[in-house]
Amino acid sequence: MTSQLEFAARSAFAQVLNAWRTRRGLSKKQLAASMGYHPSYISHVESLRHHPTFEFACRAEAVLASGNEIIEAYTGCLPTGALEPAARSGYEPSPMLPATIVIEDELATLTYTDDWYVCRVERLVRNVGDRPVTTCPVRIDVDRFPDQPGVSRQLYQERPLRLADLDFAAAAGEELMDVRVTRTSDAYLKLALVFGNARARFPLYPGEQTRVAYSYRVPASQYGQWFQREVRFPTRALTVSLRLPESLGAEVGAEVLSYAGIKSYTPTVAHADDGTVLHTMRMRELLLTSQVRLRWRFAAPRVSAPRAA
Template sequence: MKRWRQARRMTSTALADAMGFTRTYVSHVEHGRAPGSAAFARKADEALHAGGEIWQAWTTSAGGTGGETGGRAPVTARGTGGLIVEDDQAELRYDGQVFTATMRRTIYNAGPDPVTRYLVRISVDRHPGDPAAAMRLYRAHPLTFDDLQLTARCNGEPMSWRPKHDRDSFKEVWLCFDNGDGRFPLYPGERAVLEYSYRVSDQLWGPWFQRAVRLPTHRLSVRLVFPAGLDPRVWGTETSETAEAVPLHTPVEHSTTASPDGEVAVFEWRTSNPPLNARYRLEWALRGRPADGGHGPDLRTPSDRMRAAGIVQQGDPILGRAAVPFDLPAETEQARRLVDELLAAMVRVREHHVFGKGMGLAAPQIGSPRAAAIVQPPGDDAEPVVLLNPNIIAESAEHDEQYEGCLSLFDVRGMVPSALRLEVEHTALDGTPTITVFTDAMARLVRHEVDHLAGHLYLDRMRPGVTPISVAEYRGAGHPWSYRAR
């Protein structure tokens, strides 16, 4: 629920008002201090437009902490409520110019209510690791529904559909259990086979294909088909909410076969009972295509994955330049849009890594030269902090020295001294100047991002003679920094 609330940029108070509960109760449920009922889960899902994910999380745990289950042991989604995906088959076929994606899912309604629609997501990125180039491309050539030629069927019956979100490179669509001839809801205890397909030019599609598990799923498979003459190579990673990206636990199988259009290379991967919110990402290099120079994006290292998430990497000139302050409130809309882009980038980054220490992101790291940064505190007790035109005006004499990471050089960790208390002046969207005091972990996180806006990496703050260590040597991943009580 918290992840969806942050994605929708809602405070706990705003969510409580939308749901009709008190803010205190919403906060207690969000932090696991009180059970949430079935009614609570449904209202949270509706208020946050979560597409059933919050409800499914509740049903999977049978209320998590007891709730309406009377303290019984958790049960599986099969015996509770909501949709279950019994079989999920995804195929992406490339003919040398156009990608065609076909999704075939057998779904079962284990809930108490008829299902009348099904949410699907379509996202493309032609330039992983270069957000500025991607932004320019999709602003000039946005992905349209006419381009997609989306079609959908339920048990062979055509389905109507309607957009939920329509962005230049991202779509959310409701597939509706109806058409011009009538309605055909999926009633409790029934199952159906959904099949939908869409097309995207390779001018808009990048060398990756990701599957996210948003509903309880029994079987998941992915099939990639390329012309054999392109000499494709395929690999992949998997990520969950409790673990950073790692290589796929089972291999991608490769075969070559004849087709009406010539010989094709087929890559297949499958898994059973994947955890909710797991993400499986397949990438490829077409080594037989001269335009690729024989090299595709290799996402096997932490920095490669940050690059694929749209984070500018060390060596890019923008990381060495001071950011340009906003003229607020005159540039309020520009600042607001950039904050939205930073929040979206943080969501992408979290698909690849779990941040036990909190995290931050500065505008230069997504290719923007403006003075804006977001800091997500460690733990679950606070909202992300937005910093516009930040400037450190005072810091404590007391420092400590701990390991830091940076999304722009994520293969290493460095021991960095940092003040334990900072006073930071920054500007609200309406132009009001504000001074905020940050201590301990937040002081370190904020200083790191302010340094980015000044054109510095943490390497500039390390003591002479101290060098970073590889992430393989680092033993603090996923754990918060430690501070003595003061």
């Protein structure tokens, strides 16, 4: 029989979990999917029908980013050894759960120079799961005409987006990473960055973190005037920057799309000595599947007035 002390501890944990889930705007089903659990498992934990495990608490913390309040509720309230493993309840976590990887910090910068867009992304990646991570997924979106799908399709059929043309390179720490194409479409590529190369394999083991960096370039004729980062993993902090020549007189706006809707922002602006302008968005505690997007348009070319005869 469950003791009053244990019941009170589980109730306190469930209240903390519910409060943070509500604060992040996630349904029980959405949170369960993000953590890699059966859709009904969150409901069972919040209604005290199932005992949570320490792994469950860690995955909830990875997704909800409570500042360790969820972990403290678990370790501070629940008696040691009182909980059953999730596997015994029939809700074994998926080995492909998104919460296996947490992005502690990401800096993504797009630079326009000499009719090329050059993108560089740096991620501080941590493995919060219970098994080694061997790949890190990446998606490259470049749609030149996002509002004209027919025109866009024709462009990329004539000039397909190919990894070999992008000067793509990736590294984990000091080690180069192999790259595999997992899916292609008209205006995007899905890649898997491998924690390994021809010389060695270096999986990211549970509890470890490393800095993953990758870069590529796309001609302006194939790249639309937008730069977007989608939160596909729990992300503590995200910085999205756009560097453009000041002479082009670009107007830049920003927006964040999430479950809560669309919210517009004004990027910060910094003028550099090299004649460029850096437009930046810095966000924290983003909801999963949120999209942080910068859009811009260049000033129309100035046309000189005709001289009098």
